[in-house]
Amino acid sequence: MSTFTRKRVALVGLGHRGTGMWGRELLDAQGRWVEMVGLCDSNARRREHAQSVIGADVPVHADYTRMLREVRPDCVIVCVPDHLHDTFIVEALEAGCDVITEKPMAISAARCARIIEAEQRTGRRVDVAFNYRFTPTSVQLKQLLASGVIGPVQSVDFSWFLDVQHGADYFRRWHARQDRSGSLFVHKASHHFDLLNWWLDDEPVQVFARAALRRYGRNGVQGGTRCRTCERRCEFHTDIGADPWLAGLYEQASQLDGYVRDACVFRPEIDIPDTMSASLSYRSGTQVNYSLNTYLPIEGYQLAFNGLEGRIEVRQHERQPWAAPPADEIRVLRNAGPARTLWVAHGAGGHFGGDAALQDRLFRPAPTDPLGQRAGARAGALAALCGIAAMKSVASGQAEAVEAVVQHAP
Structure with a gap:
């Protein structure tokens, strides 16, 4: 009888996401499949606290290169700030490790290209943690669209709402600097662009965007x-x-x-927009209208797919000042025939169950991935490049091409 060898995992970046989902929660849920062999962070007090929170007797390191050399993990989970992703990902690949990285994969086209080149050269694998692909509502939508129930999709309207609790938090942190996060078009919206790319099974080619800083900063x-x-x-x-x-x-x-997590949201050096909209065109000709706002009284999204034979409407509630249904609402309307409403219950745990389902797919033995939910470097690049092109469009006032740095990636 065969025995299963646990995957040896190291974690770099011991902040909220790293210590939580990729630390304590990972070991609680996936301890049968995962052995944590190293923790790394540049801050000594954070290292000490994270080790106690994770609750495992795991060596902690200040030097990333030394950790890779000494513990020789099978896989490295990268949770450092966005502008450092490519540096840590490439070094792990070159050390013979697979990589799981938080989104966005990188904040520039050149950095995306660097990761893809290193992945191909080393023969290792990069997975991007697009947990929203794994939420019950996202899965239901993928299945509906793949079934052809509304025919070929011609246009999409996608509005994402961040309330003042969640939205303001980005402007307290390092995310409020474009050179650190690439802006929320890259950091936050890469989730949303990835969902569009995955739902449509298509690739974006051009973006026209507008954006402004209207509530925070100056x-x-x-x-x-x-x-x-x-x-x-x-x-x-x-x-x-x-x-x-x-x-x-x-x-x-x-x-x-000196890094504080409660910096003033009105500090003048903030240089990312808080109000964003974009028009995307895809290879198939599908048109997408997208918006993101960061200071609203509600949290969640509205979404509609318009096909040649019908329409799918979605309302996802997360927080709002009224009683909302305890499930997401999907309406399927066909040009001929009755409409139907589907109620999709949220899963347990973070991101409506998406966090746990993502971990299952990455670490538990599974023979197939029927919906293509695992997102590799190509998907990570395509999602980031949508936001990168959007910010270029904001600056130029013109439509910008989604750069083709992924054309040879698997």
């Missing part, structure tokens, strides 16, 4: 550098000390590196 009055020391207490005030999880990972660590 649009408000900066009362202090951060909430913790600010006496003004504006509507965006947050108390990081009230959350032991964040306080342990960031507040104590900030004394060593």
Whole structure:
């Protein structure tokens, strides 16, 4: 009888996402399949706290190169800030490791190309953690569209809403600098662009976009550098000390590196937009209208696919100031015949069950991937390149091509 050898995994970047989903939660759910062999972060206090939170006797490292050399993992999970992704991914590939990276895969076309080249040269694999592909509603939509129930899709309307709790949080952190995140068109919207690419089974070729900074940055009055020391207490005030999880990972660590997680949302150096819209065209001719807003009273999305034979409408509720149904609503309307409504219950755990399902697909033995949910470097690049092209379009005022750095990638 054959025995299964657990995959030896190392984790770099011990912030909220790394320590949570890819640390403690991963070992709780996938401990039968995964052995955590190394943790790495540049901040000594964060390393110490993360090790205690994860709850495993795992060696911690300050030096990434040394960790790779000493523990020789099968797979490295990359959770560092976005502008560092390509550096850590490529080094892991060159050390003979597979890689799982948080989105976006990279924040420029050149960095995407660098990752793809390294993956092909080393023969290792990159997976991008697009957990939204694994939510129950996303799966249901993929199956409906693949069935041809509304015929070939001609256009899509996709509006994503971030409420003031979630949206403002990006402007407190490193994400508010374009040189760190590529903007929310890259950091956040890469999830949404990936869903479109996957649902449509198509590739984007051109983007025209508009964007502006309307609510945060210089649009408000900066009362202090951060909430913790600010006496003004504006509507965006947050108390990081009230959350032991964040306080342990960031507040104590900030004394060593100066990075705070409650920086003022009105600081003048913020240079990413908070109000975004884009028009995308695909190889098949499908047209997409997309928008993202970051300061709304609701959280969730509205989505519609318009086909030659009908329409699919979706409303996903996450937070709102009224009682919402405990499930997502999908309406299937055909040009001929009755309409039907599907209610899709949320899964357990983070991202409506998407986090756990993604981990299952990545680590549990599975013979097939019938819906193509695993997202490799090609998918990661295509999603990021949509946002990169969008920001180029904002700057130029013209439609911009989605760069073809992935044309030879598998």
